[in-house]
Each structure stands twice: as C-alpha cells, then as structure tokens.
Amino acid sequence: MTYQSVNPFDGKLVQTFEDLEDAEVERKIAAAHACFQTWRNTSFVDRARIIAKAGEILHTRADALARIMTGEMGKRIGEARGEVEFSARIMAYYAANAERFLAPVKLHPTNGEAHMESSPIGVIFCVEPWNFPYYQLARVAGPHLMAGNTMVVKHAAIVPQCAIAFEQVLIEAGAPVGLYTNLLISHAQSDTVVDDLRIRGVALTGSVGAGRSVAARAGKNLKSSSMELGGSDAFIVLEDADLDVTIPWAVWGRMYNTGQTCCAAKRFIVVESMADAFLERFTAALAALEAGDPLDEKTTLGPLSTEQALLDLVRQVDGAVAHGAKLALGGKRIDRPGSYMAPTILTDIAPDNPAFREEFFGPVASFFRVKDEEAAIALANDSDFGLGGSVWTKDVVRGRRVASRIETGMMFINNLDWTDAELPFGGIKDSGYGRELGDMGIQQFVNKKLVRTHDVKAPA
Template structure:
C-alpha cells in the first residue's frame, strides 16, 4: 500500500516562551485550486472597477488597521516576538502605505502621453491578473502591505503565501480586506507549505510572483517564474554597510547603529550589519557601542521598557549562534556577546564581531540577528571598497558632518538605497529594493505600481498617415 506523507500543521509558537499557541490545517489541493479559480474570476470584474472605488477600499483598509492597531500589534508580537512598540509602528506604517496608494494611485495609473511626429500616442497601464505574493515573517503586516497596496490599486488580484510562523497575522489581514468591502476573491490567504510554490507558479491562472526572503529561495522562485515566462520581483536580504567617516558625529552614529541593529532583534534586511568605521574614530565609536549594548534591557516584548526582543524562533537563534561560532573558528573575534541569554525564549546577547577576514563565511553572508560585524578601515576609499565587497546590495548608510562628501561616497556604493546620517528606513513615497544578489524590482513609491501592469502602447493616426 502506498503511504501518504503527513503534512504538519501551520503553527503559532510564541518565541518569548516557546509555547504552542494555535495550529492551522494545511489546505488541500482542492481548496487551493478553488482559491486560484476564485482569484481569477474576481480579476475579470476587479480590473474594470473604477480606480476611485479601488482607492476608497484601500482607505477603508487603512482605517480598519488603525482601529485595530492594538490587536494587530499584539498579534505580531505574539507570533514573531518583536517589541510591541515596534509592532504598533509597523501597523501605522502599513496604514500610511494604503493611504498613499489610495491618494495617488489613480494619478500614477493615468495614461502617459508620448511624443511622436505622427498622430498621437500614449501608454495605458493595465493590470495583468492574479499575483502570487510570498512573504516572510519579520514584518508580518508590512510585507503584505507593500505588495498588496500598489498591486490591488492597479487592478490585480492577489494570493498570499505567508511565512508559516505567522498564520494569525496572515488570516487577520484577509479578514480586514473582507471587512473593508473588497470583492470576494480579490485578496486571499493560502495556508500551504513552501513545497507547493512551484506548482502555483506553474498554474496558468497566476500571472506573476513577488517574493521577499532568502537568496536560495529567491533563486528557485525566479527560475520557476522564468520557466513559465512570468514576471517576478525579488527582495533577498542584504548585508548592509554602515559607513562612519572620520568627520562624523560619533555619538549620533553609534546611537543610530545600535538602534538600527537591535530593531526587530536584528532581523531586518536593511539593518546595519557591516559597520565600517574610519580608523581615526574607530576606537571611540566602538567604546560608545559597547556602552550602549550594556544598557539595553532584554525581556518581555510586550513590556514598553524592553529594548531587545527574542528572535523569531528557536531555529532562528540557533542559526545565528552557529554563524557566530563559525566566524570565530575562521579567525574572527567576539568583542562582546556571542551567546544565548540564559533564560526561556529565543534570546541572544547583542554581539560584536571583529577581525573578519576576506574569504570567510561571515565576510559575505547575512547574519539575521543582533550581531555587528565591525571593520576599521584606513580611509574613505577603503570604506567604499569594503562596502562593495559583498554579493548583496540592498541598503546602506553613510555618516558624515559633510553632506556633500557623504553623497559622493553614497554614489560609489553598489546598493539599491543609501541613507545619509540615518539607518536605511522605510516610507510610502520612497522606493524600496536592491541590486546584485539582493534582488530586483521596487516596492513602495510610484515605481511599485508599475511592476505588475502591462504598459500598453496605444497609437492613434489618420488613415492616410505614413507608417
């Protein structure tokens, strides 16, 4: 008799105490097919819904998120462990992004006239169909929002495959879209394992895929999308350079570096992972960082006074510890931290690694936790060279008291975003995305809404015009 492999349920496990909170059954093949069919059917009407009506529904989503902000924030903290004050900020950011596309989407999607010597011509931006959105757990609402807001405004429909450790966040977002009045099938959540993704991409009814996650997974998804001639956008993380020049305000730079790296317990694609400091201020900077690390309050993420939350899971903290241990084996030094914190939950000490050599694992890879990789360099050019010595290229920061100098350095860093005297941030109107192995495509800003539309040329001439 043929045996059928049992599929594990999708679970909420609180990383603060590692307790199981809730489980969800994985959807059957029949349920998945029904949801794809519903999304495809909904698209046939949604694409013709006036943009003003789409905008009003986005406004409603933003309003509901603000009304439910406490519930949503508590849920994000429960499922993936972030500080509740960070969760509240995430919810407000999401509401602002929905408002942004509701306010500006119709203008972004307006016909674009083109100059031509004969007759007239314009681009018409038209939706392409059902999109598959595959998102990670570290910002469980924001990751959904930055793909859903522009693409639903554009007239596409969406299926979400969220990370398996945040199922309640995934479900409540579908509930919010329903409460806001979105037509049935326009936005749906899928409780499925990652093993189902290739078959979804292969389905003719799904027209494109947007993914945020790891480089290996992104490579696999891009290959599948390419095989079936479907567009994809990828955001695959980064190992962002945080460059401190010798004329920087060291106190402000150190404060920004610590806050940026401890944000979300270090589980942020654009947090300052490689801290590159000119030799003249390196010792002072390092001492200030160590002092600030020592003052961090580790504890319950629901406590407003807590500074450092647990990582998202047992596996997450174990993986980061292994990366630190491997770095030490390959010659790096731990200046402070480097271990789990002796308490229940997925907690890790704030850690500083130095003496990381080219060719070692830590020199190239992303460490997704509260770990600084600290480098001192002789001069500005050495800082630029080191900043570019990675396969990643997502965000980055340059600190200097001379903005003109900082901008010139920023121009030479091979990355998708550079912030001057600030950690890489997020705003609805600013594009988010990278280059090199950090992926391609842009989210947020006007750029996002054009990722999954057909920019159709319409040319108008008189019958007797020359071709």
C-alpha cells in the same frame, strides 16, 4: 503541519493550522481569477474606497494587531504598533495616489499622436516572510490591488495568525471574494501555484535561496516577478561623523526588530581615526540592552523569531570565531527562557572567513576598521548583496558623493529612515530585483501599452 504559531518569548505552542487541500487551493485561485474579471474594470474611486478603509481598520486596531504579531514572532510591542501604523499609511497612500501614478502618459512621436496606458495583468502570487508580518503584506496589497490586480498570498509558516488577520481586515473593508486571498499551503503547493496559467506575476520577499528557486520557476513560465532578498548593509563612519548622532542610529540600525531586518545595518565600516571611539561607545550601548518580555514597553531586547533561528545564529557566530574572528561582545544565547541572543560584535573578520560574506539575521554586528574613505567604499562594495547602506559625515556633499559610489538600491546619509510609503524599496545583486513602494512599486505588475494614432498611408 506546516503552519504553527509559537511564542518565542516562552516557547509555548499557541495554535496550529492545517495546510489547505489541493481542491481548496484550486477553488481559491479560481475565485481570484473570477474576481479579476470584475476588479480590473472597477474605477479607482471604488477600489480606493476599499483599500483606504482597510488602512483605517489597521490604524484603529493597531494595538490588537500588534499583540498578535508580538505573540507570534516576538517583535517588541512598540515596534509592532509602529509596523501596523506604517502598514495603514501604505494602504492610504496607494488609495490616494494610484490613479495619478497610472494615468496615461502622453508621448511625442515625430508624426501623429501616442500615449502609454497602464492596465492590470491578473492574479499576482506573493510569497512573504515573517519578520514584518503586516508591512510585507501592505506593501504588495496596497499597490497591486489598487492597480486592478487580485492577489493570492503565501505568508510565512510561523505567522499564520497575522496572515489571517490581514486578510480579515480587507474582507471587513469590503473586499469582494477573491480580491485578496491568504493561502496556507506547503512549498510543493506553492510551486504548483507559480505554474498555474491564471497566475500572471510572482513577488517574493525572503532568502536568496528562496528567491533563486521561485524566480527560476516564474521565469520558466515567462511570468513577471520581483524579488526582495537579503542584505548586508554597510554603515560607513567617516572621520568627521558626529558620534552623538551616529551611535544611536547604529544601535537602532542593528537592533531594530532584534536585528531581523533585511535592510538593517550589518557591516560597520569605520575609518581608523574614529574606530576606537566608535567601537567603545557602540559596545557599551549594545551591552546596556536588556532582554525581557516583548509585550513590556520597557523591554529593550526582544527574542528572535524562533528557537531554530537562535540556534542557527549561534552556530554562525561560532563558525566566524573558528575562522579567526574575535568577539568584542556577546556571542551566546542568553541564559533565560525564550529564544534570546546576546547582542554581539565580531571584529577581525578576514576576507576568507565565511562571515565576511554572510548575512547575520539577528543581533550580530560585524566591525571593520579601514584607512580612509576610499577603503570604506571598496569594502562596502565587496559584498554579494546590494540592498541598502548608510554614510555618516558632517559634510552632506561628501556624504552624497560617497552614497553615489556604493553599489546598492538604497543609500541613507546621516539616517536610516526607510519608513516612508513614497520611497521605493529594493536592491541589486543577491538582494534581488524590482522595487516596492513609491510610484515604482505600483508599476511592477501592470501592462504598459503603447497606443498610437497616425493618419498615413501604408507603405507601397
């Protein structure tokens, strides 16, 4: 049984779902391919009517959909509602802007006239993770459906109810059969889908291992792909940072979604003159968080998504300590029902410690002292990942200078606010390739065709 909904608050099994039979997978891909033949020629106005309606439904049912999410992967209810609302805004954004983003672009050749035009490529296969069960779907569905593609989607095995609910939103919004199809399939079946000739693009958000595997298979089939993988974002605190601003963002940046965010602040790199004050205040703020029912608005620390995620994280922290790191806070599971991990701060992490390069996907912060700005930049770039990061300073010009030198796909100065449909999201190095959201996100799976007119005789 691949798909199970288990509440991480109390460990109770809520519901199980059978994997689709191969014949049913074939039927659904065939329907998506057939739908594409019509949808590709559907006007932007008619596409937008469905996608905008889906956004309206998400907004109207934000609380109900959020409760499904909280029950399946433990996200605190306020954060869950915020995710559903952001998903609604993404759908509305692409409904309103897709035609403008994909409008023909006039070129200026030496002779004649030319333009670039955009057209959809076919059925897109998306493999999505559990940590943002609706947002991850909206940020591929909004752009790629508005571009004229159709989609088949394998969502994470622990959030099947969210996957089904999102598909139902689109159906209720008027989506034709085959426009957006949820697939409850195994990893082996997923490989078969990637190989299918009717699939023309592959998008994955997930682990580095999953990305390498799926990207290799897509590449073997000469299919376009985008990969949004892990991250180990640096949170750089310079000597002129305002800690009254910085500390709340540090807590939010590490603890949002119980730390289970690819672009979370994970490596806290603080110049020596600020290190003691920052660590003292950061430690106190994390220690004040209280575990509780994620459906309770007052809860400040939710559970991890699964019991296995908790066990893996504790094992990872124990390994870091065994290799010489020190615990400034936490390091253990919380003694209570559910999959709760104590907020944790690791210090004294040497370059030969596995923790120096690992991603901690949960409420674990790595703390580093550095001599100065140059050392902070060097340490921030000494990472296999390159998703995002932030720099904290009262001098915005200085902040921009530092941001430009960090090897990532995204940098934030005195904030960590990535929740805007207008802003492209993605990274480099082991964090993957391609971009989602913004104008760039809708360009990922479209054919950019050159059309030229030139009245000239053929060469002799």
